[in-house]
Structure formats: C-alpha cells, structure tokens
Amino acid sequence: MTEAVRVEDLSKTYDGSVTALDGVSAAFAGGTFTAVMGPSGSGKSTLLQCAAGLDRPTGGRVFLGGAELIATTDTAITKFRRDRVGFVFQDYNLLPSLTVLQNVVLPLRLAGRRADRRRCRAVLDRLGLGDRVDDLPEKLSGGQRQRVAVARALVAEPAVIFADEPTGALDLRSARDVLLLLRAVVHEHGRTVVMVTHDPVAASYADAVLFLADGRLAGSMTAPTADAVAERLAHLGDTAARVSGAAA
Structure with missing residues (x-):
C-alpha cells in the first residue's frame, strides 16, 4: 500500500523553549482514515499543521504523495499544498459572501485550474447539497456547511485530506453524518483522511x-x-499529569 503522508523525526519548538513535537515519525497509507488523538497540548494539531504544510517544522522531513515538502518560499509551499492537499476545519472556513458553489470552486480558481462546474455540482449533489448551490453559507446549518467544506476539499482530487476537529462545532446527528461522509471518501473514493479529534466517538469511525x-x-x-x-x-x-507534576 502506497504512503500518502510520511513524517520523519518531526520536531517543532516555539519561542525556542516550548516543544510541541519531539522527534515524531509516522506514515499514513493511501486509502486509509486515521484519527490523531492525545491530551491537550500533546502536539496533535501541530503534527497536522506541519504534515499539511500549514506550519514549518523546526526539524525533520515531510513527504506528501512521495514528494518531499521542502521549505523554500511561502508561495512554493502554497502551490505544493494546492496540488496535493485538501482541508476541512472545525469552523468551516467558508467565505460568507460567496455561494456554496463558488466556495467549492474557489481552490481551483486560486490554483489557476479550470473549474468543471458540472463535476462540482455532481459532488455537491452526492453530498445532499444539490439544491443549495446558489445559497450563501448563512442559510445553511452547521452540518451542511461542513459538507460544503468536504466538497471543497474533494473537487481538487487531493492525495490526502487533513481534517482538524471537523465535528467539534456540530450536534450529534450532524457530526455522525460528516464522519460517515469522511469514511465514504476513504473507502468508496480511495482518498486518505488524517483527522485530529478529541472525541473517542469520532475516532471510532477511523480505521x-x-x-x-x-x-x-x-x-x-x-x-x-x-x-x-x-x-x-x-x-x-494520567501519564501526562504525572510527568507534569514531576517536572514541577
């Protein structure tokens, strides 16, 4: 099974003293759904951000689809991300002045790629949003907004989708719908999903x-x-608390 994401000896230090990641190495195979979990301050969101190219690690290496993410310029990193990565965030990150369809095609437009609106509409229809393509985000429920975010991540056909607490702002029913959708993205469409979550129920949907x-x-x-x-x-x-107490 091919690797969609691999990190080698990844480290991240803030302000020269706060260590968020300390030599993390991990691989995420293509066509799998992995949840990343840990206590508050464990480094799980930092791992996702560094693996996705949203933040630069202090040390170590990141590979996406077999190609190394080399920290050169912000512009080069952005282009690298657009070609390989999709994102789903807790707060949706939809532009309120754009319609559902416009939000979905936006990453393609920013990347200078032709937006196949027929395909985008087909993706939205498959996600139960075919009748909402001309609506603004304010007219949608939280679960519907998150499905728009998933559609936006899918249309660029990325090798991997990174999801940061994608159900954190949703009610139980909407959260279940989004998690089933992410699982279908993996098992029916062959994508790779790496999801940070604090919720054991959400994690149980992962492989x-x-x-x-x-x-x-x-x-x-x-x-x-x-x-x-x-x-x-x-x-x-418990382990983190003991370590913190010993350090104090």
Whole structure:
C-alpha cells in the first residue's frame, strides 16, 4: 500500500523553549482514515499543521504523495499544498459572501485550474447539497456547511485530506453524518483522511488511531471503538499529569 503522508523525526519548538513535537515519525497509507488523538497540548494539531504544510517544522522531513515538502518560499509551499492537499476545519472556513458553489470552486480558481462546474455540482449533489448551490453559507446549518467544506476539499482530487476537529462545532446527528461522509471518501473514493479529534466517538469511525503525549508518539490502535479509545486516552492523560507534576 502506497504512503500518502510520511513524517520523519518531526520536531517543532516555539519561542525556542516550548516543544510541541519531539522527534515524531509516522506514515499514513493511501486509502486509509486515521484519527490523531492525545491530551491537550500533546502536539496533535501541530503534527497536522506541519504534515499539511500549514506550519514549518523546526526539524525533520515531510513527504506528501512521495514528494518531499521542502521549505523554500511561502508561495512554493502554497502551490505544493494546492496540488496535493485538501482541508476541512472545525469552523468551516467558508467565505460568507460567496455561494456554496463558488466556495467549492474557489481552490481551483486560486490554483489557476479550470473549474468543471458540472463535476462540482455532481459532488455537491452526492453530498445532499444539490439544491443549495446558489445559497450563501448563512442559510445553511452547521452540518451542511461542513459538507460544503468536504466538497471543497474533494473537487481538487487531493492525495490526502487533513481534517482538524471537523465535528467539534456540530450536534450529534450532524457530526455522525460528516464522519460517515469522511469514511465514504476513504473507502468508496480511495482518498486518505488524517483527522485530529478529541472525541473517542469520532475516532471510532477511523480505521486506526495514532496517539500523542507530550509531543511524542504514544502508541496506536487499529479498528478502534469509542470505549477502547476513551480508556487509552485516560491513561495518556494520567501519564501526562504525572510527568507534569514531576517536572514541577
């Protein structure tokens, strides 16, 4: 199975003293759905941001689709991302002045690529938004806005979709719909999804879970269940608390 994302000995330090990542190495195979979890401050969002090219690591290497993300200029990194990566964020990141369809085609326009509006409409229709293409985001529910964000990530046909707490602002039913959608993106369309979440139920929709604690890898789990994930997280939190107490 080919690797969609690989990070090698990744480190990230802020202000020269706060270590968010400490030598993390991990690989995410193509066509898989992985949740990244850990206690608050464990480095999970930093890992996603560095792996996606949204932030520059202090050290280590990042590979997307077998090509190394080399930190040269911001413009070069942006172009590299646009060709390989899609994003889904907790706050949707939709432009309020653009319609649903305009939001979906925006990444293609920014990349200088021709937007096949018929295909974009087909994607929106498949996500249950075929009758909302001309609506502004303010007219949509939270779950519908997140589905627009997923559609926007899909139309560029990226190798990997990074999702940062995609269900954090949704009610239970909308969250379930979005998680089923992400799982379908992987298992029916062959995409790769890497999702940061704090919710064991959300993690149970993934194929595997990668755990972080104190900026380091702290284990993994395949075929996760919500109860098993919650139990593992509780132990990770206990470990982090003991380490913090010892340091104090």
